[in-house]
Amino acid sequence: MASNRYSILPVLLEAFRGQTGWRPAWRKATPKPAYDVVLVGAGGHGLATAYYLAKRYGIKNIAVVEKGWVGSGNIGRNTTIVRSNYLLPGNVPFYETSMKLWEGLEQDINYNAMVSQRGILNLYHSDGQRDSYARRGNSMRMHGVDAELLDDEGVRAMYPWLNFNDARFPIKGGLLQKRGGTVRHDAVAWGYARAADQLGVDIIENTEVTGFRIDNGRISGVETSSGFIAAKKVGLTCAGNSSRVAALAGLNLPIESHVLQAFVSEGIKPFIDGVVTFGAGHFYISQSDKGGLVFGGDLDGYNSYAQRGNLPVVEDVIEGGMALMPRIGRVRLLRSWGGIMDMSMDGSPIIDQTPINGLYINAGWCYGGFKATPASGLCFAHLIAKNEPHEVARSYRLDRFRTGHMIDEKGMGNQPNLH
Numbered sequence: 001m002a003s004n005r006y007s008i009l010p011v012l013l014e015a016f017r018g019q020t021g022w023r024p025a026w027r028k029a030t031p032k033p034a035y036d037v038v039l040v041g042a043g044g045h046g047l048a049t050a051y052y053l054a055k056r057y058g059i060k061n062i063a064v065v066e067k068g069w070v071g072s073g074n075i076g077r078n079t080t081i082v083r084s085n086y087l088l089p090g091n092v093p094f095y096e097t098s099m100k101l102w103e104g105l106e107q108d109i110n111y112n113a114m115v116s117q118r119g120i121l122n123l124y125h126s127d128g129q130r131d132s133y134a135r136r137g138n139s140m141r142m143h144g145v146d147a148e149l150l151d152d153e154g155v156r157a158m159y160p161w162l163n164f165n166d167a168r169f170p171i172k173g174g175l176l177q178k179r180g181g182t183v184r185h186d187a188v189a190w191g192y193a194r195a196a197d198q199l200g201v202d203i204i205e206n207t208e209v210t211g212f213r214i215d216n217g218r219i220s221g222v223e224t225s226s227g228f229i230a231a232k233k234v235g236l237t238c239a240g241n242s243s244r245v246a247a248l249a250g251l252n253l254p255i256e257s258h259v260l261q262a263f264v265s266e267g268i269k270p271f272i273d274g275v276v277t278f279g280a281g282h283f284y285i286s287q288s289d290k291g292g293l294v295f296g297g298d299l300d301g302y303n304s305y306a307q308r309g310n311l312p313v314v315e316d317v318i319e320g321g322m323a324l325m326p327r328i329g330r331v332r333l334l335r336s337w338g339g340i341m342d343m344s345m346d347g348s349p350i351i352d353q354t355p356i357n358g359l360y361i362n363a364g365w366c367y368g369g370f371k372a373t374p375a376s377g378l379c380f381a382h383l384i385a386k387n388e389p390h391e392v393a394r395s396y397r398l399d400r401f402r403t404g405h406m407i408d409e410k411g412m413g414n415q416p417n418l419h
């Protein structure tokens with residue numbers, strides 16, 4: 001039976017009848033022999049794709065096959081930051097589409113995902129960096145995205161306790177996107193899972209895709225740890241495992257997998273209202289609604305599929321935090337963890353058909369795919385349903401690495417560990 005609709009009325013009703021009427025948020029589905037679409041991986045992107053396929057494109061005979069459990073991958077491991085403060089034309093409309101979907105998501109899927117537009121402030125520390133942030137802000141505004149360039153007084157008014165003057169990299173100002181912020185990551189997975197399930201999507205957990213059946217260049221289904229499942233179309237939404245899973249279909253992706261770590265402190269009284277990033281190193285921080293400081297930094301600089309990282313990056317992240325806000329030095333660390341990032345060679349994602357008929361790929365999200373979840377799901381659903389790219393995802397082609405049409409947002413070249 002489908003899950004309850006959430007509103008104040010069932011909350012009140014259940015209070016009077018001992019909380020006995022709640023149904024599971026989604027069914028524990030067992031695989032049917034065949035589906036119109038099978039999605040591999042029930043992270044944010046797979047679940048959002050299933051939801052939009054069923055909701056907007058009328059395809060309901062869908063399975064999402066997940067080797068672990070819903071929320072076990074990066075969707076439940078990220079630092080929850082959402083924003084659309086991009087520079088390049090291929091990126092800004094896509095991430096702004098995502099931001100607009102975040103803004104209406106909770107009503108759309110009837111789930112409290114704690115969407116919090118508390119603002120994101122990227123600090124700059126030199127005149128040259130100010131100029132590049134001004135350029136980015138102008139590009140955003142030309143695309144209708146909100147952006148404000150602050151000088152040091154503007155930043156002081158927001159965060160007077162930052163280390164402005166006696167730091168190795170004094171803070172000169174920042175680029176502010178007020179509509180950016182945070183969203184509770186695992187609630188996004190649970191909300192999309194529940195909404196997709198209500199539309200008839202089968203979410204099949206604890207089932208690993210181990211191979212693909214391809215007949216005369218066309219996909220006909222997936223081999224799984226629970227047996228063969230036939231499918232007219234298959235979409236890969238495996239994030240950090242993209243290259244491994246694509247290799248099962250004979251594809252060699254322009255992606256490397258790296259670990260990204262994150263950290264949370266003990267809960268303390270609120271003092272960081274929004275998201276703050278350090279422009280002279282790699283450090284970003286926000287404060288969760290429980291009071292924990294949630295922060296992270298750079299990738300571990302080696303290829304790995306382990307969901308944990310190493311101490312040199314821990315030290316580097318902590319150094320970044322101490323340079324920016326020495327007052328956090330006595331806060332105790334509660335937990336740290338890692339996730340596997342599917343780092344593409346230009347730092348931008350891939351949403352495209354593959355050379356195999358009926359096999360589609362959604363990958364290369366690097367460490368920024370959480371904010372993309374709604375637009376990625378929408379655009380991948382569009383591609384799978386119509387066999388043509390959604391207008392805001394046209395640039396995310398797989399062959400751009402062959403043709404040279406890179407979307408190199410950071411200007412780092414083809415070094416995935418730098419993006």
Ligand SMILES: Cc1cc2nc3c(=O)[nH]c(=O)nc-3n(C[C@H](O)[C@H](O)[C@H](O)COP(=O)(O)OP(=O)(O)OC[C@H]3O[C@@H](n4cnc5c(N)ncnc54)[C@H](O)[C@@H]3O)c2cc1C
Nearest residue numbers: 041043044045067073074075079081209339368369370371
């Ligand atoms: C520490 C950290 C911090 C981050 N911070 C941010 C941030 O602040 N903002 C932001 O925008 N992004 C952030 N990201 C990146 C973001 O989390 C990812 O880009 C995004 O979640 C990836 O998409 P997904 O949710 O679909 O991935 P996942 O949740 O990883 O989903 C992929 C799923 O595929 C499954 N799978 C893999 N292989 C198979 C198989 N063979 N068969 C079946 N299932 C399989 C996996 O088990 C997994 O559940 C961060 C990531 C990490 C790790």
